[in-house]
Amino acid sequence: MVVDNPLESTNDKSPGLSVVIVTVYSSWYLEQCLTSLEHQVGAPEMEIITVYDERIDDVSELKEKFPCVRFHFVSGLQTQEKLRAAGAVLSQGKIVALTVDHCTPEENWCRRIIEEHAGPYAAVGGALEKGMQPDTAINWAVHFYDYCNYGYYQNPVSRGLARDLSDGNVSYKREALNKVADIWMDSFHVPFVNRALLASGGKLLLSPDIIVYQNRNIDFGRAVQVAYRRGRVFGSTRVLRTGPYKRVFYTFCSFILPLLLLGRFVINMLYKRSQMAAIAKAFPFIVLLAVLWSLGEFMGYLTGRAIFKSGQTYD
Structure with missing residues (x-):
């Protein structure tokens, strides 16, 4: 369904680019992200919107340090998808880029986002590299399985048409988002938005030159919770858009999902031969996290519900 002007209308004075930052970790991470955006080379006229909720500590100092940034508070404790949707609705740029505070x-x-959007692409994404967090096995495991989608977004990536793009490094033409606004206006799940664009004939471009560095430091206990919870949210969201037969199919396929995910990872990394020492160190944790994600996805399909009560999140 095409929705007329679901985002704020654009005109000749609209910025070329809107950058929406989903802020769910801490004001310290957000400051690093905003500093990197402040020092962009050859950037177009743009607006920066950071969307945050009650879990983020005081941002008054950041408001003073970055007066040109729009800080938008959403009450309660929200999922990343809810915050992302709120930021996208507020944006006014002809191109809408999405990232996360870490x-x-x-x-x-x-600059490279704008250059690539000169082509016939509904969405453009890029690579994710590990940043400045400690080189622990669990940090590497989360980087590979989660942020890099089992190595898919880890450089070297081949420039070309893609099947998906990362929610930490993706941008959309405004008119493309308008066409699928019913998919994301309430909750912006990047994988489902990307699939809707592909189904409507849109093209997704993956570029190795559009790079973000993810810097989240996470401990083992938090990592296993997040893997299960995100898997369950994915499954419960997916069944909202499928019929009963597909739901049964997805539920039974969950039993072999760990093998499929790990097979994808092995194929990706053998092809790229990148960070092999880190992979060897992190692989046992990657196996565990893949199993927990699959278990969560299975429960999402089975129950049709995420596990979160009011006030709970899954960052």
């Missing part, structure tokens, strides 16, 4: 874009990020 990601710091490379200095040419904005």
